[in-house]
Amino acid sequence: MNTLNIVKSSIIAIGLITMVSCVDLEPHPLSFYAPENTYNTKEGLEAGLNTCRKQIKWEWFGDAFSNLNPLVFEYAYSDMSVMGSPETKEIHNLEIQLTPESDISAYMRYWEYCWNGIKYANTIVSRVETVEGISEQDKNALLSEAYFHRAYWYYLLTHQWGDVPLIIEEVAEPKIDFNSVSRAKILHQMKADMEFAVKWLPKDVTRGAVNRAAGEHLLTKLYLSVGEFQNAVDAATRCINDNGLSLMKTRFGKNASNASLDVFNDLFGEVNISDAANKEAIFVLQERYGLLGNVQGNGSQRMRNYVPYWSNGAAVKTPDGKQGTTFDTGPYDGYEQVAELGRGISKIRPSNYHQYEIWKNYGNDMRRNNNNWYDINTLKYNRPPSKSGSATWFGKPVQRAFVTDTMRCYYSFPRVKVLIYKDDINKGKTPSGGFTDQYVFRLAETYLMRAEAYYWLNNIPLATKDVNEIRSRAKAPTLTSVTLDDILDERARELFIEEHRKTELTRIAFIMAQLGKDGYNLKDFSTKNWYYDRIMEKNNFYREQYFYSTNAFVMKPYHVLWPVPHKAITANTMGRINQNIGYPGAENNIPVE
Known part of the structure; x- marks a missing residue:
């Protein structure tokens, strides 16, 4: 089917998508699946929400190698990380x-x-207002989930x-007159939308749909972004208290009877x-083997993206000079390691902060035990x-001194998040990670967001209490008084490949600038900001400008x-999409609303 036929009324300007040459601007008869024919019933709108969820x-x-997984x-x-793949494929400098x-x-x-x-x-x-015969409650519920996805x-x-x-309405025809709008104005609009949405989103939905708790969770993020910290506390508290949710502290699910495992392991069982x-x-x-949609x-490709390239025998040498590892198929002794770890390519490589620093004095923290950490x-x-x-060395521990590429081939990682064994697709010569469901929002993050909101309100006792809720569940030593660093460290331990780490750090950088803390301000944001300073402090690769392959x-x-894609700016000939300061083209920026 022609793209324009399917989504004619919802084409974003050719200036807003990178592959502008693929947009068909020739007129064609509307297909049966055009919005005019699809989004005219409640069922049609619900099908549209499925598209949003997908x-x-x-x-x-x-697989991020194939440009399909931007996370x-x-x-x-x-x-927490840098790109592990060679700079010919990914960005290092x-x-x-x-x-x-x-x-x-x-x-x-x-x-x-x-x-x-x-x-x-x-x-x-735009379409929900045009549907006849739909109740006000159903209309508002549909509108609220659409607001959620947009926000x-x-x-x-x-x-x-x-x-x-x-852009807050359907774009029915190609447009080339967009203008940049201030981040603050956009976030305030999204905040207002979600304040409406949390009144109408249903509390109980099937897994995969958006419920009221998800709305409150996202609203908490938006309140933090605009500096409304007490409102953030209130939204997070409603999420925690009013939706039948609780931190899982007792065993559950498929492996609950296996006494050698623990509740953190249960949380990430593919079906749990x-x-x-x-x-x-x-x-x-929900992404499951054989599931339509x-x-x-x-599959998830997590083994491929997050596991080290341990099977590179040319780099993982034995002390007597032999190639030490392989992913070749068996059957033979040693192949079970391939089945366990898959064939990772180290798409990303953890920093020392992620691998070591956040685990100092971890005590009995179950997130670092052998069930959950490799x-x-x-x-x-x-x-x-x-x-x-x-x-001589077959079956014995790899000797780090004889690994010629410790950057890509030799590091530890959170196995419970990464090693996905389910389904036949993950078997064979190059297992790369089976199918699994995925958390987008989990209650542990809600607690940590509320802790951060309390921190900004200078209510350190309640911030500490929320962080300790997470630490106590993990059997980690409790803290007496938390700092912002403590909260971020806890997010790193708890939320690997669940949070948008760069986004959350940038959000905090904006807060620091908005509040004028520690010498930061919005005027000089591109030349002095908390995000950069934190990465220089915590990420040893960027701090030291570590040289790998042919690039630092x-x-x-x-x-x-x-940087805003150049094509987005040049194709938008009747408007002005600004470039971010520091990149070519920013000299042509105009003031934003």
Whole structure:
């Protein structure tokens, strides 16, 4: 089907999508699936909401190597990680490689995904008013979920790019006269929308749909963004108290009878995420083997993206000079390590902060035990002598001193989040991560957001209490008085590949500038900001400008915001989409509302 036929009324300007050459502007008869023919009943609008939900799935599943999973870039440009893949495929030196013309990196996919998500939501927002015979309650519930999806994507856009166009209605024809709008104005609009939405979103929905708790969770983020900290506390409290939710502190789900595991492990069992017994899940995505509506045919691809390239025998050597590891198929002794770890390619590589610093004095923290954390010291040489391996070292622990690429091939990681074994698709020579449901919002984050809101209100005792709720569940030592660093460290321990790490750090950088704390301000945001200073403090690769392959890891203060794609600016000939300061073209910016 022709793209224009399907979504004629919801095309965002060719200036807002990167692949403008693919937009068909020739007139065609409207297809049966055009909005005029589809979104004219309650059932049609509900089908539109399914499209909105599916749009979010593109963020979380698939192989970033094929430009299909942009979430890894929320970590690669943060305090927790960098890109592990060679710089010929991904960005290491942001100063040289991250430009408005960059096509090398899938981070640009966020621009496309965000605008498509807004497009789908706006179609429903505009069409819901035209449907006859629908009750006011149903209409408001449909409108509220559409508001949720629009606010979800704008929350990302305004912390990835800052000032962008504000589009709050269906765009029925191609437009080339968009103008950038201030980030603050956009966030206040999204906040107002979500204040309406939380009154009408249903409390009980099937897994995968958006409930009132999800609305309150997103509203908390928006309140934090605009500096309404008491409102953030109130929204988070409603989310925690009024929706039948609770932190899971007792065993549940598929492996509940396995005494060797623990409740944190239960939380991430592939089928446990959507289990009705799971009272911690707020908003989840469902990606299952054989399920109609999956966005990826090859599963989550988490092993591929997040596991080290341990099977690179040319880099993982034995002390007697042999290649030590392999992903070749068995059957032979040693192949079980392939089945356990998959064939990772180290799409992203954790910083020392993520691997070591946040785990100092972790005590009995279950998030760091063998159920939930893979210690690279347990990696073994698995290339057998029959495959040119070492007879002396086969089956023994890999010796770090003989790994020639410790950057990409040798590091620890949270196994409970990454090693997905379910389904036949994950078997064979190169297992890359089976299908799994995924948390988008989980109650643990709500507690940590409320802790942050309390911190900004200088209510340190209540901030500490909320952080300790999470730590106590994990059996970690409790804290006596938390700082902002403590809250962020807890997010890093608890929410790996659940939070948008870069977005959350940028949000805090804006708060620091808005409040004028520690010498930060909005006027000089591109040259001095908390985001950059934190990454220089916590991410050893950017701080030291670590040289890997043929390039160094380099970041500058203006990288707090990503460059607007050059094509988006030049195609928008009748308006002005500003470029972010620090990138070519910013000299042509005009003031925003």
